[in-house]
Amino acid sequence: MIYKDDYYADSEHHLPVGRALQSTAGSPFDHIAFSYERIAPEFERMKAAGATILQPIADRPEGVKSFLVEGPDAVVVEIVEAKPIPDGLWQ
DSSP states (O other), rough: OOOHHHHHHHHGGGOHHHHHHHOOOOSSEEEEEESSSSOOHHHHHHHHTOOOEEEEEOOTSSSOEEEEEGGGGEEEEEEEEEEOOSSSOOO
């Protein structure tokens, strides 16, 4: 899942002929998530950098505030607002 930087430059060339990278949304490996204390600055930073925002900041049914962005190689990444460990919800 993690490759050297030069891999991203031509990652589509490493696939079999006729195949293209596809989003992970809806697959068994739907997305990965990273937590930040405050996500609004990260949202604005990613948006300004030209990242593809899949879902804006919202309060999710799971009880978290998050947004979804398309990461490298079309992997869906969720950015979640959470307190850091040891005070966070991961205890």
